[in-house]
Amino acid sequence: xxxxxxxxxxxEAREGLATGEHHEVTPEEQKxxxxxNMAIALGVVTFIVLVYSTTLLxxxxxxEANRNAETIGQVEIP
Amino acid sequence: xxxxxPISPQISQExxxxxxxxxxxxEGTALSLAGPQDFFALLKPRVMSLVVFTTLVGMVAAPGAIxxxxxxxxxxFAIAVGAGASGALxxxxxxxxxxxxxxxxxRPIPAGRIPRAEAAAFGGFLSLLSVWLLAxxxxxxxxxxxxxxxxxxxxxxxxxxxxxxxxxxxxxGAAGALPPVVGWAAMTGTAPVEAWLLFTIIFLWTPPxxxxxxxxxxxxxxxxxxxxxxxxxxxxHTRRLIWLYSLIFVPIAISPVLFxxxxxxxxxxxTLGGVLFLARAWAxxxxxxxxRAARDKVAMGLFGFSIFYLFSLFLALLVEHWIGMHG
Numbered sequence: 078x079x080x081x082x083x084x085x086x087x088x089e090a091r092e093g094l095a096t097g098e099h100h101e102v103t104p105e106e107q108k109x110x111x112x113x114n115m116a117i118a119l120g121v122v123t124f125i126v127l128v129y130s131t132t133l134l135x136x137x138x139x140x141e142a143n144r145n146a147e148t149i150g151q152v153e154i155p
Numbered sequence: 156x157x158x159x160x161p162i163s164p165q166i167s168q169e170x171x172x173x174x175x176x177x178x179x180x181x182e183g184t185a186l187s188l189a190g191p192q193d194f195f196a197l198l199k200p201r202v203m204s205l206v207v208f209t210t211l212v213g214m215v216a217a218p219g220a221i222x223x224x225x226x227x228x229x230x231x232f233a234i235a236v237g238a239g240a241s242g243a244l245x246x247x248x249x250x251x252x253x254x255x256x257x258x259x260x261x262r263p264i265p266a267g268r269i270p271r272a273e274a275a276a277f278g279g280f281l282s283l284l285s286v287w288l289l290a291x292x293x294x295x296x297x298x299x300x301x302x303x304x305x306x307x308x309x310x311x312x313x314x315x316x317x318x319x320x321x322x323x324x325x326x327x328g329a330a331g332a333l334p335p336v337v338g339w340a341a342m343t344g345t346a347p348v349e350a351w352l353l354f355t356i357i358f359l360w361t362p363p364x365x366x367x368x369x370x371x372x373x374x375x376x377x378x379x380x381x382x383x384x385x386x387x388x389x390x391x392h393t394r395r396l397i398w399l400y401s402l403i404f405v406p407i408a409i410s411p412v413l414f415x416x417x418x419x420x421x422x423x424x425x426t427l428g429g430v431l432f433l434a435r436a437w438a439x440x441x442x443x444x445x446x447r448a449a450r451d452k453v454a455m456g457l458f459g460f461s462i463f464y465l466f467s468l469f470l471a472l473l474v475e476h477w478i479g480m481h482g
Contacts (some may be wrong), residue, residue, distance in 0.1 A: 100185070100186070102186060103186075104248055105188055106186035106187075106188060107187070109186070109187060109188045109190055110186060110187075111188060112190045112191055113187075113189070113190065113191060113194075115191075116191035116194070122285075127229060127232070127288065128288075128291070130225065130229070131226065131288075131291050131292050134223060134225055135226075135291075136224050138223060138226075
């Protein structure tokens with residue numbers, strides 16, 4: 078069971094004070110972080126492309142549907 | 156803010172669950188070594204591929220040819236992401252029992268590669284995104300059904316039923332059965348009786364399929380305290396239930412031939428496969444007297460064949476619609 082008493086440096090961090098805490102990032106951690114960042118970037122780009130394409134496809138579909146409706150209207154109303 | 160407020164409870168409740176062991180102070184300082192492949196594993200890719208397949212069949216079997224393939228594929232992608240999201244949320248909730256079972260102990264959370272809180276955030280975010288995306292690419296009916304599927308799988312099955320009743324996979328099977336209905340709704344904006352027939356096929360297929368596995372892996376479930384049917388009601392009762400469910404399942408699996416969306420190819424596959432399925436279920440039912448290895452072999456035979464049979468049923472529908480048998 079971990080000690081549940083707040084560590085003094087964590088209290089300082091919560092208060093916005095310097096803690097003197099330091100973590101040396103290992104090459105493995107750096108590599109893993111870079112891979113995660115690349116995956117997030119890819120995810121964001123995919124999302125943008127999906128929403129943009131959906132918007133274009135939906136617009137095209139709706140414009141065509143309206144055009145067809147107008148054509149039918151012209152045929153029916155002499 | 157008072158500086159003497161204890162902070163450990165927040166740290167110890169990572170993942171939103173009080174069941175997890177408290178993290179030590181030093182564990183919080185290191186950076187994660189998790190790679191994208193670990194997050195991908197959270198999505199349960201094999202389950203996701205099955206969902207994609209059954210959803211695609213639901214889409215193709217819906218009346219009228221698919222009008223806009225790019226939009227249909229984007230809808231399929233959204234449904235796949237939704238399935239993956241519910242898988243991640245399931246792994247978040249079940250991390251403690253996953254750690255106890257040989258089949259699941261190497262998953263990213265029990266293996267210590269991803270913290271529970273990250274899995275919960277990842278799954279929750281993808282759930283919202285997938286439902287929103289499906290509403291955009293298809294319609295609100297499909298998006299609502301997808302949201303319900305995720306809710307059912309995570310809240311009703313994982314949180315509610317899995318640890319509390321041996322009927323867990325019977326009721327929980329509804330979550331796995333919904334994808335073809337979502338696919339059908341994505342194409343038509345409706346969920347008619349034909350779509351629910353596809354749902355019923357998967358729903359009734361689930362108990363014999365999972366109980367066959369549970370007969371073999373009952374020790375694992377026992378260790379994890381998951382009340383699967385063989386652990387609670389015994390093997391003999393489970394074998395009888397497998398047989399009874401199979402007797403209901405096979406006629407239902409053949410019944411789509413009575414509807415316009417299935418033809419003779421489907422009928423042939425469903426009937427032939429159904430007979431073989433019943434033969435295997437009967438062997439499981441009658442196999443209680445044999446030694447353990449022989450019983451396990453027969454049960455795994457049914458488990459493996461059940462996957463093949465369900466795949467064949469949906470493939471037959473896909474082929475019929477692909478070659479234009481239904482206009």
